[in-house]
Amino acid sequence: MPNSKNTVDYVFVFLEIFAREGGIQSYVKDILRAYLELFDSAEGKSAEIFLLRDSSKCENPFSSDRLQFHYLKTLPPWLGRVKLALALWAGLLFRRPQHVFCGHINLAPLVQVFCQCLGIPYTVLTYGKEVWEPLPPKQLQALQQADSIWTIGRYSRDRVCQSNGISAEKVRLLPCVVDGTIFDRDRKPPHLLEKYNLGNAKVLMTVARLWSGDIYKGVDVTIRALPEIARVFPEVKYLVIGRGDDLPRLQKLAADLGVGDRVIFAGFIATEDLPDHYRVADAYIMPSQEGFGIVYLEAMASGIPVLSGDADGSIDPLQDGKLGWRVPHRDVDAVARACIEILNGLSDRADPRCNGEWLRECTLAKFGKETLRQKLKQLLEEAEKVKT
Incomplete structure (x- = not known):
């Protein structure tokens, strides 16, 4: 049965998705696309997404009854961080998601504090260089105390574990994928x-x-x-x-x-x-x-x-x-x-x-795209079983 309007299944927190181009942004968009393909409106898997550096003026093809976006971009930047903290705290306090997914290590200390105060399990998504070297104490603590860590491949998994004392058993792989219907063989244009x-x-x-x-x-x-x-x-x-x-x-x-x-x-x-x-x-x-x-x-x-x-x-x-x-x-x-x-x-x-x-x-x-859909489904099912 779908959740009531006062609850939400998942919360995702990202630095940005739409304001600039890049590998991380492309990867996150693939995750959102896979999420929407996995859960149609009848399944009731709703999520809220908080975006620190995106504004409502950004083009967003993913907004739906399954995904609600909160755009927090504000100048000066410090005010945007304050707005994110207030909005995220209110969202977690009143909506009580099953699980929070932190989309960048820089946001992990904030997510850790809020989730541990409210007894909500959280996962940190990592990508590459940002976690390959020893982390500052607050980020390290947030990563070590996360219920799980998602990363994109074996090399990043090995580097984050070696550099930061993370057990490999805590890390799950959610690989990048490519859409073969868009990128295909053809003659030179x-x-x-x-x-x-x-x-x-x-x-x-x-x-x-x-x-x-x-x-x-x-x-x-x-x-x-x-x-x-x-x-x-x-x-x-x-x-x-x-x-x-x-x-x-x-x-x-x-x-x-x-x-x-x-x-x-x-x-x-x-x-x-x-x-x-x-x-x-x-x-x-x-x-x-x-x-x-x-x-x-x-x-x-x-x-x-x-x-x-x-x-x-x-x-x-x-x-x-x-x-x-x-x-x-x-x-x-x-x-x-x-x-x-x-x-x-x-x-x-x-x-x-x-x-x-x-x-x-x-x-x-x-x-291929199906790989991401099936792996995301598996990891979300694992996340639902986590108890704090």
């Missing part, structure tokens, strides 16, 4: 080949934030590798999709290395236009340090070979290297060699990691 002047090029591509604080994405490493790649493949070009304050440095680096004409900075591309941009690529190159790397799934579902770092969460989407190339993430020579191998493999078809149909099948078999 002529309008994009013309737009970016890629007609006869071998195209390497990266989709990443170009922020000075995110140089780990490896765009600069790939640019440095281009001169060596171009000696073997003179027609190579590098399409970089993303925006950020590191763009001037990257543009200067390309010019200084004499490859400025080979690097196309496409800027921000709307989500609905990304599938066509993947189809332009011959290889997806991101020697990074990812918590997981949804972009690798998107590329492989599009039949595109991939290169990642070798010491991060890409171990899951690349299935321990079975599906792609994993190299030291700041090693320019290793990136150049791997890119040359990939482009050669596309020509001679000897390496299965360059077989687009096989890449797609292997990716969707393990990381």
Whole structure:
């Protein structure tokens, strides 16, 4: 039977979902989509979602009778944090959810205090770098005292446990997934080949934030590798999709290395236009340090070979290297060699990691949308059994 209007099944608390683009935001949207697919209006699984940095002006396709959103963005930022605390406390006190899901470690101390005062079990969602190193005392305590921890893959699970003394038994995996009906194999879109002047090029591509604080994405490493790649493949070009304050440095680096004409900075591309941009690529190159790397799934579902770092969460989407190339993430020579191998493999078809149909099948078999739905259902059922 549905709950009465004064109660709610779950509460979720996130920093933001809609105000900016990024891997975490994309992942959370996939969770919300899976939640709505799992619970139709007849099942009565209602949830309230508190958003610290989103406003009601943000476009939100998930609002429904199953999901009620509270937008708390306020300037100055400290006032927004106060509003979140007051709204969350009132929501927990009067609505008494079965379980609270804290969407970021930065919010965990607040959630811990409120939930323990009211006897409500809580789970902390983690993603990557934010929990890979020893945490400050308050965040550490909130994580250690959580009833469970959800994370996106094996690497992040192992790092958070090793760095913060967390039992692996407390951690559950809720993997990133890809929609194979959106990202699929097709011919290179002529309008994009013309737009970016890629007609006869071998195209390497990266989709990443170009922020000075995110140089780990490896765009600069790939640019440095281009001169060596171009000696073997003179027609190579590098399409970089993303925006950020590191763009001037990257543009200067390309010019200084004499490859400025080979690097196309496409800027921000709307989500609905990304599938066509993947189809332009011959290889997806991101020697990074990812918590997981949804972009690798998107590329492989599009039949595109991939290169990642070798010491991060890409171990899951690349299935321990079975599906792609994993190299030291700041090693320019290793990136150049791997890119040359990939482009050669596309020509001679000897390496299965360059077989687009096989890449797609292997990716969707393990990381299709149904995987997320079933895993979310399992974890929510586990959460309902927790007693404080």
